[in-house]
Amino acid sequence: MRFVFKTGYDQDIRFFKHTGYWQSYGFLFLTAVTAPLYLGNFEISELTQAISFAIAGLGLMLLVGFTGQVSLGHAAFFGIGAYAQAWLLASFDISFLVAMPIAAVFTGIIGFLLAIPLLRMTGIYLAIGTLALSIVLEQILKSWKSVTGGFDGMAVEPASLLGYQFNPDSWDFYYVALAILILVLALCANLLRSPTGRAMVAVRDSEVSARSMGVNIARTKITAFGISTAITGLGGALFAHKLQYLAPDGFNLIISITFLLMIVVGGLGSLQGAILGALVVILLPQAITIMKDYLPPSIGHQPGLEPGIFGLLLVAFILFEPMGIYGRWRKIKLFFDIFPVYRKATFRRQKAYLKTERMR
Amino acid sequence: QTRGVTDTEVVVGSHTALTGPVAPWGVGQAAGARMAFAEANAKGGVHGRKIKFIVEDHGYQVPKAVQAANKLLNRDKIFAMVGALGTPMNNAVLPRQIKANVPNFVPFTASRQMIEPYHRLKFLAFASYYDQMRAATNYFVKEKGFKKVCALYQDTDYGREILQAVNDQLKALNLKIAGESAHSPREKSFVGAITKLRKAGCQVTMMGTIITDSIGPFLTAKKLGWKSVFVGTIATYDLIVAGFKKGLMNGYYAMTSFEMIYPDTADPAQKAWADAFKKYAGRPHTGASQLGYGSGVLFVEALKRAGKNLTVDSFIAAMESLKNYQMPIGGPPLTFGPNDHQGSTEAYLAVVENARWKTLTKPLSY
Amino acid sequence: MELIQVLVAGIAQGCVYGLIALGFVLIYKATEQVNFAQGDIMMLGMFAAFTLIAIAGLPWWLGALAGIAITGVFGFCLDAFVLRRIIGQPQFAVIILTIAVGFVFRSAAGGVWGADPVSFDTPYGGLVVTLDENETGRTVIDAADLTIILGTLVLVGALYAFFRFTRIGVAMQASSQNQLAAYYMGIPVKYVISLIWGISAAVSCIAGILLAPKIATFDPDVGFLAITAFAAAVIGGFGSLPGAVLGGLIIGITEQLAQAYLPGEYARSIAPISGFVILLAVLLIRPDGLFAQIQRKKV
Amino acid sequence: MAESLPDTLPVSPADPVLSVRNIETYYGPIMAIRGVSLDVPKGGIVTVLGANGAGKTTILKTISGVMDPQKGSVRFEGAEIQGRDPDWVARRGIAHVPEGREVFPFLTVRENLLMGAFARSDRGAVAGDLEMVYGYFPILQERSEQQAGYLSGGQQQMLVIGRALMARPRLMLLDEPSLGLSPILVKEIFGIVRRLNEEQGVTMLLVEQNANMALQAADYGYVLELGRIVMDDECSRLLESDDIKEFYLGVKKDAVRGKKRWRRKKTWR
Amino acid sequence: MSAVLSADDLTIRFGGLTAVDSVSFEVREREVYTIVGPNGAGKTTIFNLISRIYDPTEGRIRFGGADITETPAHRIAGLGIARTFQNIELFEHATVLHNLLVGRHCKSRTNVFEELAFLPKVRRAEYAHREKVEEVIDFLDLQPYREQYIANLPYGVRKVVELARALCTEPKLLLLDEPASGLSVEETENVAFWIDDIKNDLGIAILMVEHDMSLVTEVSDRVMAMNDGKTIAEGTSDEVQNHPDVLRAYLGA
Ligand SMILES: Nc1ncnc2c1ncn2[C@@H]1O[C@H](COP(=O)(O)OP(=O)(O)OP(=O)(O)O)[C@@H](O)[C@H]1O
Ligand SMILES: Nc1ncnc2c1ncn2[C@@H]1O[C@H](COP(=O)(O)OP(=O)(O)OP(=O)(O)O)[C@@H](O)[C@H]1O
Ligand SMILES: [Mg+2]
């Protein structure tokens, strides 16, 4: 059982509320940093891909998990970030580290502008509206040949710094990705502990009372959309280097759905959830694939096996823990925090009842 | 030591679509290639090396293809990529594959980009879509005297390549395209498109389509009583297209680089192959399995020629030594050479008759 | 005449979207769940009919009826055994669950029926009513289109009446608006939800069966048509049955008109996505679709 | 502690139509009800008093099956109803007037009321009951075609009560029925409660903050604190109790006031 | 005493229903002004008009001399009008502390870029907000609930949290919609104290809707009674409570 005695306001503002946080997150950080020591290029490369998706997921998490606005179109912003990065590197003689924030901000500005008309919609309408928008954006990527290369696609200049060329499938680029992830995490956490972040959560929970507390709903939503798309764009810029070649159909609905899967599986409403979700959704299919290699050919060569197994695992997972991995983690933590006095009842699911979401 | 090669084994891989929109091809092709390798392995392998073939599914999605390639290149350490499916997927994987010095052997897409620009690691067996449609346009204008050539294509990289071919060839013939119509790959209704092309008076419509979106427009035109010629690429040279509702597709043309094997009318060798395939895969073969098998056999041939000391260089040299090689699945003879990694640029014209494909011409060129 | 031809085709295509959208809307109306597996349930229904008609050789009508019944029961069971376990959890859990279920369905269908496109014969397949004929061709109404249009009208009417006038229909709406209160009224909420899943699945199967002669072939991915149907439902105002059909018509007609009349360059860039462009346009003017039931919360 | 409570109550009313035994109910890790037992006699009116957060609502929810207790049993007319779904419980003849104005916002007022009669088999009598409810609350008739979501707070409260009446229950669970109603209607509500009880023999379990009214309307009362029953007696006797007077009826105002004043930390300013 | 808030001829119609029918009143400084009336009289609607959730069909609203009839709803809190809700509108999935900090939103002056970097300026502002919030927590005795999620709180505490959140905006005028409904006698007394303190110590004017007549009598300086959207009586608590129309329509003889 853990008792935390609060001695100052800072304790509530800090990222790491008590030593337990330091220990567990420090451990995580060490694990992540030392990963290349005991993992091969394959695993490291997968992790890098997961990280770029996690960054995009963090962007979507801000929007869906904290502001309560659903987007089925984030793949398009992922794509815009990727293309912007590729175009910047192709057109100007700048370092990829300089190009990345520019690409992110550019994506954010587009997201911000698009949000102005979009955010009159809510719920399922917003979801489908963003989906339609992403289809239109994809079409622009296809048609704007002079910039995007159209259907021929576009090669991405390799990431290099002071003459050192990064290998996107290797440890060096992994560290770049990890550093960006940590930076983005810090930015998101900062946002969430300041007024704008609280306003976002307020908008999510009750628009009327948020407005009565002086929250400008439209502005909060649009800001959230802008920041969310900027972060997703940053993920895209990173992913561009991972991909090395961009094609317009690489950023379609399936990717948007993947993002959504990630944040729900990870646990809506927590930054940790976005990362956990990305790890699961990106790495699990690969794990299934590898397992498949050890199955007898009569089963292993069955087409469509991975998505099926993946789907089944997801089904089982959601049935078992609709609150996502982070939700489960919190329960486990609670178990230890209140250790001797826990009871089985603590973790039993009470009946729950839904109310209409058509009242706003 | 060359990656993926030991004294007893050579590991090759493929990223393909076993699910998603083009799964029928991926599944058929993977089975065909597997069978070719299984046959070689049954004979004790090539130079004592068994071929281990690892197929990864990308469901026709780029990020998954990158993941699949990561596994094949970094975990399985393949020697060559054989029959990787999908133009965008191949494009996405190629940079890292080339960096890893892994040949891209006969990808399962006839896009021009698979061979252009030239790279020593890239190999394509047959005519590209672009070659096919230029040849077809050339044929219908020159041989049939058609003046009004149109294009109906899906709005994808593939469809656009066909549009490009038609435009380029018409330009070479001093003509202009008479009409065009684009649709999304999942389009199901073509009345609007056919109405437009009919109004444009198209005599022949070049199709940048695959299976369902070839059947749809053709039948719609029939329904509307419009008699015009429709020509597809090898992507529509498919058993389902020809056999649809036992004869409804009669009169539909397609370009192809090989000839479909119909067991009941085939020569004994082909029939034996068809039976063997059915036995091996548990289902009848398709065009894709013929192609997959063909590429597998070609790969085995190259391994044989490369000799005991298998390296990427010896493999490339072996490929470049192939002259007038005849695929077991038919098709024009293949000739490779230094700086020429495309086996052939010619294709046949075929038509559906009695719900079956019938080859009409000698290999065409432009 | 040419315009009529295009319009009829657009209407028929619109009804297709509308029919599929009905499935979504039913479930939403009764539970406020959004079923992302709707298209895949339709796909299973089509394959069920395919198995009964093309493989088992049942007469078309018998196979169709049996297929509808089987799919309906399947939908009921899907809810009763899978979705019910997370009843009351946030909408999102349901969305993700149905996405995952869709993965499983597609994979299973691929395993059972293979990835190749298939088709089955319909008694009226290929029949056309010729309205006009000249040397360049004719104007026709396809029997397949006609059945789709008729089927849509009948289904929408019947379902609308069901929700509006029957006790269980009103109870379904009640349970979507306030589950807890519905329980207090003695409404068997769980059963009601399973029931609507069953009905929705059956409706999807009807949609699929009517669709089959129109789309030549189908494969395990045919369910992706539901994405456009989704757009249709949203245009109409999610939860409104006539709205779904109207939304479908708007999209279907737009698509066909765009195919037929957009000139070259635009045809290339806009025609393939015209449905979604019109969707955006509608949503920008009416952010809640045309007929949505939305209230400003009374505080 | 909770487990050691006796299985029978010190003063057990004869012939209980509802009997709750030793229930323990949790919200996640929080134990809201810590072993409560109570009985409601047939045709009686029983009230539960308690401060905010004492667990009154939770008891009612546990009875009607909206929440599952971890332990204990709830018997209605001799049958165990604990662990059942709330709709099943409702169909057995228990109507719950919940707190929080749970209306169906998009249905009209009339449809809301008719939903109250969903589980009834005597369809013929429904129209008459609708008239009866309209008689009690004329404003509902005026607004009968309006969507319920737009009603004022008090009107929604009337609707919820009226809807429960439409079910013709044998037992009514009333959770703060007078909440947000005008003084005239508060009196009316208690009048209705008595009338239904006397004329139709409906058994009532009443939870109220308005302890004065509740104790006057009811026959028997329980006092709940922090999830435990701390006192129970005839209402007439409870009304006399000093503690009840002080804490629930607000008599001895000045005394309480003075104490509170003194206790309050004045750190403000 | 000057008027903090004045409403002139406020009218709003919903379709055919006139929910508020040319109502005029003013709230003066350091005064508790109470609106009573039967259910559906239009009391909450007046609150919604003042907090600009509804647009009046006719009439003007003035606050501190400025016309706010057209001010967007999110500016109202910044101007100094805070409110509570009849049906409790808290941010359910957040802690009490978080809810109160949202109440400080109208006072926050940092922009989103500063916040992303969490500049020292932002940190200082956070301290200041927190300081204020703690004052309010102290004032309303909410210490035990500071870290709890709203979803886990009983109704009565939620009501207090709503009051606290409104106070966090440092208002000049507080709108309280049935602050004592659902509260026990003891808690209602607390509310009476708080209202006194808010009025006297903080100098905040209060506009209140309440059905508990003992509370109304105890704290109100002036009372207005409404029925069917119209004013039927105005005056001191006693005057209004003895008005025949009020007796008939609202209190019951
Ligand atoms: N949804 C919930 N989640 C967690 N805890 C809850 C929840 N609802 C209530 N509680 C807790 O359970 C206890 C009892 O709550 P309950 O609502 O039954 O009280 P009550 O006596 O009805 O109070 P009130 O008079 O305010 O309605 C309270 O302490 C509260 O903190
Ligand atoms: N948005 C709306 N649309 C339609 N009618 C409304 C709307 N808001 C309020 N009304 C109606 O206006 C009338 C006044 O409602 P209001 O909420 O102001 O009542 P109130 O005086 O606060 O009553 P209570 O004491 O019951 O809370 C009610 O009859 C209500 O039905
Ligand atoms: Mg309660």
Ligand SMILES: [Mg+2]
């Ligand atoms: Mg009110």
